[in-house]
Amino acid sequence: MPEAPKEDALRPFDEMLEPDGTVRMAYGQYGEWLDSTSKEFLNKKNSLADMMFRRLGITFTVYGDEAATERMIPFDIIPRIIDPQEWDFLSRGAIQRVDALNAFLDDVYHDQAILKAGRIPPELVLNNDAFRPEMLDLDLPRRVYAHIAGVDVVRTGEREFYVLEDNVRTPSGVSYMLENRQTMMRLFPDLFSMHNVAPIERYPTELRSNLRAIAPIGVDDPNVVLMTPGQLNSAYFEHAFLATEMGIELVEGQDLFVDDGLVFMRTTAGPKRVDVIYRRIDDDFLDPLTFRPDSMLGVPGLLSVVRRGRVSVVNAIGTGVADDKAMYVYVPEMIRFYLGEEPILQNVPTYQLRDPSDYKYVLENLENLVVKEVHGSGGYGMLVGPTSTKKEREDYALRLKANPEAFIAQPTLSLSTCPTYVEQGVAPRHVDLRPFVLSGQRTTVMPGGLTRVALNEGSLVVNSSQGGGTKDTWVLER
Numbered sequence: 001m002p003e004a005p006k007e008d009a010l011r012p013f014d015e016m017l018e019p020d021g022t023v024r025m026a027y028g029q030y031g032e033w034l035d036s037t038s039k040e041f042l043n044k045k046n047s048l049a050d051m052m053f054r055r056l057g058i059t060f061t062v063y064g065d066e067a068a069t070e071r072m073i074p075f076d077i078i079p080r081i082i083d084p085q086e087w088d089f090l091s092r093g094a095i096q097r098v099d100a101l102n103a104f105l106d107d108v109y110h111d112q113a114i115l116k117a118g119r120i121p122p123e124l125v126l127n128n129d130a131f132r133p134e135m136l137d138l139d140l141p142r143r144v145y146a147h148i149a150g151v152d153v154v155r156t157g158e159r160e161f162y163v164l165e166d167n168v169r170t171p172s173g174v175s176y177m178l179e180n181r182q183t184m185m186r187l188f189p190d191l192f193s194m195h196n197v198a199p200i201e202r203y204p205t206e207l208r209s210n211l212r213a214i215a216p217i218g219v220d221d222p223n224v225v226l227m228t229p230g231q232l233n234s235a236y237f238e239h240a241f242l243a244t245e246m247g248i249e250l251v252e253g254q255d256l257f258v259d260d261g262l263v264f265m266r267t268t269a270g271p272k273r274v275d276v277i278y279r280r281i282d283d284d285f286l287d288p289l290t291f292r293p294d295s296m297l298g299v300p301g302l303l304s305v306v307r308r309g310r311v312s313v314v315n316a317i318g319t320g321v322a323d324d325k326a327m328y329v330y331v332p333e334m335i336r337f338y339l340g341e342e343p344i345l346q347n348v349p350t351y352q353l354r355d356p357s358d359y360k361y362v363l364e365n366l367e368n369l370v371v372k373e374v375h376g377s378g379g380y381g382m383l384v385g386p387t388s389t390k391k392e393r394e395d396y397a398l399r400l401k402a403n404p405e406a407f408i409a410q411p412t413l414s415l416s417t418c419p420t421y422v423e424q425g426v427a428p429r430h431v432d433l434r435p436f437v438l439s440g441q442r443t444t445v446m447p448g449g450l451t452r453v454a455l456n457e458g459s460l461v462v463n464s465s466q467g468g469g470t471k472d473t474w475v476l477e478r
Helices: 027-036 037-057 083-108 123-127 175-187 189-194 203-213 236-246 302-307 331-339 356-364 391-404
Strands: 058-060 070-072 075-082 150-159 161-168 222-227 247-250 256-258 262-265 273-276 276-279 312-316 369-373 407-411 417-422 425-434 436-439 443-445 450-453 471-477
Touching: 027 075, 027 189, 027 262, 027 391, 037 070, 037 075, 037 175, 058 273, 058 443, 075 175, 083 150, 083 331, 083 436, 083 443, 123 417, 150 312, 175 471, 203 222, 203 236, 203 276, 203 436, 222 236, 236 247, 247 391, 262 302, 262 450, 273 425, 302 312, 356 391, 391 450, 417 450
Parallel strands: 075 471, 222 247, 222 276, 276 312
Antiparallel strands: 058 070, 150 161, 150 425, 150 436, 256 262, 262 273, 369 407, 417 425, 425 450, 436 443, 450 471
């Protein structure tokens, strides 16, 4: 039976303040500035930030919201500050994790050594909807599958960090990380002169370099494009933003076609070969000749070009099998198996409902647990036991009984809090962190990542799709 991390359920870890109320070292200078700053000044800056985000059109679709399908993502003007030692620990753990996930993906599409060794139940991989037999025995450039990954991390105490989930299909949020930084630098230039904050502006350049590095063999000057489902997609702002920042074309499936074993882009000057596709479209919709025949978003014949090694798709087709929540349980074992190391970042203890004893325990303790769909994302379809009603738990139990293997459960963690600017002033709110890891020429992680914040008092749900906000993340350099 998994054991929950030790924590003080009545007092979540405050990242700015010690238990006795003194300010932690990382927030020292900022705390002095905040104490000397009036609420009127912060209100003015908050209004300016709101205006800037509206002008930029930084939005995210909130599905199931009858009032509005598209909202501006709330932005908090109080930064989250991480000291250099903590960041060194977090960044090494995130890189280790992504390296192991890439090794796992290369293995399961080739020798399947980890399955043969009995370290992961084969049926969890081979029967997984995200496993693509079409990718078997295909050698990818640099043996990389997850070129862009987002590792969701939460904190529960001093040096206590846990990975909530791995996002290696089409992870989103990096544009908000970059825009948050640009907004803060415009609003508070004096604060950046006071703090030695690690820069993140190189992300688009580094991503573009990594994309070019995995071009097909023999292509010296690759043409890279970003493929979007279109303007109705919830993350379209990010797609357009990243394409502009990288200086590459933003395309839709209808802009591309396959001819003579190559992918081409339609241009006013005639067809132009495409060598690398940074896709923001799920596998099922990429190629109607192989996957969903009703897809209007993909490129007919795309997989055949991938299999010939004449176009690279990022992240690779079939990568989703690695960020399944049932697979998450085995990532520490992947690290040991492929890297010969102990995990730097720990998983949250997880109950697998496919196990009869875990299933029984979860049904008897729903009020204390967070239950998630194995294939779920964005905060949808989950039950937060401590904030649920008896009726909600009864209805959810029926879903669990109907298909136990489709769910996992975890103890409710007391996520750390950061100072956040709300209507009443500055108050603590729960946060998580999504560092972005890039793999190509080498594996790197941007200093900081996207901090998501639950704006409602006491809420633990930080997802933008569920009404959460974001804030700038400052990693202090030595």
